Amino acid sequence: MDTGHSARRGGPAAAVLPPDRPDRPDRPVITDRVPSFGTPQTDESRSRRLAGRALARPSLPALAGLLLVSVVFAVQNLDLLGWGSLATVLDSAALLGIGGVAVALLLIGGQFDLSIGAAAVASSLVSALLIGNAGWGVWPALLASLAASLAVGLINGLLVVSTGLPSFLVTLATFLILQGTSLAGSHALAGSARVGGLDDAPGWGSAAALFDATRQLGEGRFRVSLLWWLAVTALGAWMLWRTRFGNAVFASGGARRAARELGVPVRTTTVALFCLTAMAGWLLGTLSLVRLGGVQATTPGLITAVDFIVVAVIGGCLLTGGFGSVVGASIGALLYAVTREGIALTGWDPRWFQALLGVLLLMALLANGEVRRRLKAVPRS
Amino acid sequence: MSAAPRVVPPLLQLRRLTVRYGNVDALSRLNATFPSGQITCVLGENGSGKSTLVAVLSGLRRHDDGQLLVAGEPVRFRSPRQARAAGIATVWQDLAVAPLLSVWRNFFLGAEPTRGMWPLRRLDIDAARELAVRRMAKVGVPGVDPDAPASALQAGERQSLAIARALHFGARALILDEPTTPMTMARQTLFGQAVLAARAQGLAIVLVTNNPRYAHLIGDRFLLLAGGQVAGNLTRDDVDADMLTALMAGGEELSTLTATLTALHPELGER
Structure with missing residues (x-):
């Protein structure tokens, strides 16, 4: 309340107000600003500000977890640090990360997508059927399946936006539809669950170069999916932090009503987010299609979609929206992959993996909940 | 009247x-x-x-x-x-x-200043942060940390x-x-x-x-x-x-x- 701390707070005081403390007529009223009654900068509030800064980095717990898990498994078995296992880890992290980044954006925007795994299988199946059964070139087929994926994303988004139903349920329905259609469709059109023998189609060479190039380093085979992952992460992070779209994503998830009030295009943003996850699904499907030279329409189950969500949540995304990190999701994918590879290398029963993953998820949820509590807490002034 | x-x-x-x-x-x-x-x-x-x-x-x-x-x-x-x-x-x-967004993002929410051409159009973060701080000072809240979440x-x-x-x-x-x-x-x-x-x-x-x-x-x-x-x-x-x-x-x-x-x-x- 006094001039002392208003000066410390950040500037000379001033007056649109008449002097408000008649008992202190000597108060200097010289500049064109109103006097400050802001929070005194005590040590407590400064440390709270530092804590706030740390909390504003949602990827921090995932990074700590990654370091911890890496060290634990590296101590158990030094092979984890070799080129071979590094390539394995990075490869599985790449596929998880591409989906995880898209799902992280969606979670920050306050939505959910369970259909991304099924969309990946369905889109690669569309490509494979167009190439193998209809005799299309590889590139036209890939473009067609991309369009189909975008249509699925558009339908998901428009359904969520226009009905106001929880996206969890809408995309669960889409998941079932896509899954069933893939299984039945591949049987009906190709006669089996597997569509293969695509390598001699026109354009296969260039598609393989783009989606399945490898490079040998030591005993590890590094795949080009790694570069796709890095590109997707960089693009996602840039969009989220540096563009108006990113701001709209944050606001749509964190304060939907306020966002609409302020003229943020909440609906358009939501639909665009669903299209982005659908595109990520297409990329995943294409990567595996080109790698395997075909597609197997088996039942991947809900687990792949849940994996992406797990990865995003470990990376610091709040399930309630409005907070999270794309880079965090990628770190989460890496953590996931290191844990799986570490368990395999140390000779544990790999069936423990899911249990460990559950523990990681639980810890992430608790940490995120704490972040949310701290950030949401309104000081009682 | x-x-x-x-x-x-x-x-x-x-x-x-x-x-x-x-x-x-x-x-x-x-x-x-x-x-x-x-x-x-x-x-x-x-x-x-x-x-x-x-x-x-x-x-x-x-x-x-x-x-x-x-x-x-x-x-x-x-x-x-x-x-x-x-x-x-x-x-x-x-x-x-929006409580989880930073102060400057809140300030410009829905009307963010940008620079650059479309595929590279990005937020003009420095200008936005500075302007947000100046405008807050004008209404009597000087010395705001523009990057702190609004909930702070x-x-x-x-x-x-x-x-x-x-x-x-x-x-x-x-x-x-x-x-x-x-x-x-x-x-x-x-x-x-x-x-x-x-x-x-x-x-x-x-x-x-x-x-x-x-x-x-x-x-x-x-x-x-x-x-x-x-x-x-x-x-x-x-x-x-x-x-x-x-x-x-x-x-x-x-x-x-x-x-x-x-x-x-x-x-x-x-x-």
Whole structure:
């Protein structure tokens, strides 16, 4: 309340107000600003500000977890640090990360997508059927399946936006539809669950170069999916932090009503987010299609979609929206992959993996909940 | 007063404005003006129609009868965005900010400054941060950390953020709903500074409050509502804080009493 701390707070005081403390007529009223009654900068509030800064980095717990898990498994078995296992880890992290980044954006925007795994299988199946059964070139087929994926994303988004139903349920329905259609469709059109023998189609060479190039380093085979992952992460992070779209994503998830009030295009943003996850699904499907030279329409189950969500949540995304990190999701994918590879290398029963993953998820949820509590807490002034 | 030739119509004017919820008149033939450069405090008990008035002015609710005039033009807002486009900014207690977003992101939410061409068009972060800090300082909150989440702001500072935003984006009228309830004296002072800064810029300010003493402190005009009708339309010269408090406390009964007394003793109405 006094001039002392208003000066410390950040500037000379001033007056649109008449002097408000008649008992202190000597108060200097010289500049064109109103006097400050802001929070005194005590040590407590400064440390709270530092804590706030740390909390504003949602990827921090995932990074700590990654370091911890890496060290634990590296101590158990030094092979984890070799080129071979590094390539394995990075490869599985790449596929998880591409989906995880898209799902992280969606979670920050306050939505959910369970259909991304099924969309990946369905889109690669569309490509494979167009190439193998209809005799299309590889590139036209890939473009067609991309369009189909975008249509699925558009339908998901428009359904969520226009009905106001929880996206969890809408995309669960889409998941079932896509899954069933893939299984039945591949049987009906190709006669089996597997569509293969695509390598001699026109354009296969260039598609393989783009989606399945490898490079040998030591005993590890590094795949080009790694570069796709890095590109997707960089693009996602840039969009989220540096563009108006990113701001709209944050606001749509964190304060939907306020966002609409302020003229943020909440609906358009939501639909665009669903299209982005659908595109990520297409990329995943294409990567595996080109790698395997075909597609197997088996039942991947809900687990792949849940994996992406797990990865995003470990990376610091709040399930309630409005907070999270794309880079965090990628770190989460890496953590996931290191844990799986570490368990395999140390000779544990790999069936423990899911249990460990559950523990990681639980810890992430608790940490995120704490972040949310701290950030949401309104000081009682 | 309609007979007098007006050069500049008041920024906001209500003419026999009526809003119904079912059969109930939430607002009944309300006449009021909210001129530029003045703080009009709307006072009344719960259920007196204050929130409905805010909803109409901010574009959340359309009125059923009568007219809402903005700068002399009758309007009927279809959405809050239309009200904003007409220069009417509303500050709600909870809707003002997205708590998890940083201060500068909140400040420019929905109207972010950008640079670069389309595929590379990006937020002009440095300019935005600096401008947000400057604008916050102008409404009495200097030294804000623009990267702190808005939830780190105190309650009064959040109101200031919303007001600073309204000032920056060229609002002509500012509607403030129940801003003072959970705030201490220091916060109220801070908030009052922001409101006064807005008045100094010539905005028409509608301040809905439950606190008559605070209203009397910063308000120029007072609109008392009771049962969806105008129970009193006073200026600062008409009342002192105690009278305003008494009027508030009396509410509807007092307005009926006043009406009855005025009918019996016409000389009372001239006071």
